[in-house]
Amino acid sequence: MLSHLRPALVLFVLLTVITGVAYPLAITGIAQIAFPRQANGSIISSADGRSIGSSLIGQDFGSADPKDAARWFWGRPSATSPVPYTAFNADKSTGSSGSNLAPTNSALIDNVKLRIAALAAADTAAGYARPVESRIPVDLVTSSASGLDPHISLAAVEYQLPRVATTRDLSDEAVRAIVKHHTQDRVLNAIGEPVVNVLELNLELARLKE
Numbered sequence: 001m002l003s004h005l006r007p008a009l010v011l012f013v014l015l016t017v018i019t020g021v022a023y024p025l026a027i028t029g030i031a032q033i034a035f036p037r038q039a040n041g042s043i044i045s046s047a048d049g050r051s052i053g054s055s056l057i058g059q060d061f062g063s064a065d066p067k068d069a070a071r072w073f074w075g076r077p078s079a080t081s082p083v084p085y086t087a088f089n090a091d092k093s094t095g096s097s098g099s100n101l102a103p104t105n106s107a108l109i110d111n112v113k114l115r116i117a118a119l120a121a122a123d124t125a126a127g128y129a130r131p132v133e134s135r136i137p138v139d140l141v142t143s144s145a146s147g148l149d150p151h152i153s154l155a156a157v158e159y160q161l162p163r164v165a166t167t168r169d170l171s172d173e174a175v176r177a178i179v180k181h182h183t184q185d186r187v188l189n190a191i192g193e194p195v196v197n198v199l200e201l202n203l204e205l206a207r208l209k210e
Helices: 002-034 107-126 154-167 172-181 198-207
Strands: 043-045 051-054 151-153 195-197
Touching: 043 198, 051 198, 107 154, 151 154, 154 172, 154 195, 154 198, 172 198, 195 198
Parallel strands: none
Antiparallel strands: 043 051, 151 195
């Protein structure tokens, strides 16, 4: 029996060392050398070196005040709450999760209506009169499973751009130039669609002088 058990134990220890210690250490070392920023979470730091977010995780800006919220670009809504647009709805102690609502659940339509109303309230707070023919991009009224998406579509940015520009007393062209700086093209110019990192976009807006 020992003659059978010994090679099994030796193989177990050997594979544990290789796959559980050596391989993870090697991959971690290569990542730290070749892709240090990505390997450490793509952290975004302030001028004083303080970590303020990750380019891989979206977060909301502003307060519950509609006029303050209107000053920022909004990301994907979270399935944990219809509004406000937040990745962590602290008052309900909910974070990143799905809604668990079936496709036929009428609550999904109700949530979309609430998000449309929130967008309209932001326009009103900004003093922006939106043209009647404007169509709301789908990613502003349908939620992701988490609401932590770092990107929104160009259509979602363009829809919000006049509101943000009006609230900040900037020209559309000035805000559009900032947007262009944070627009990511298709992968290999063929996969997906151009998107905008809404976290980085809002951080640049925050750095503008009032």
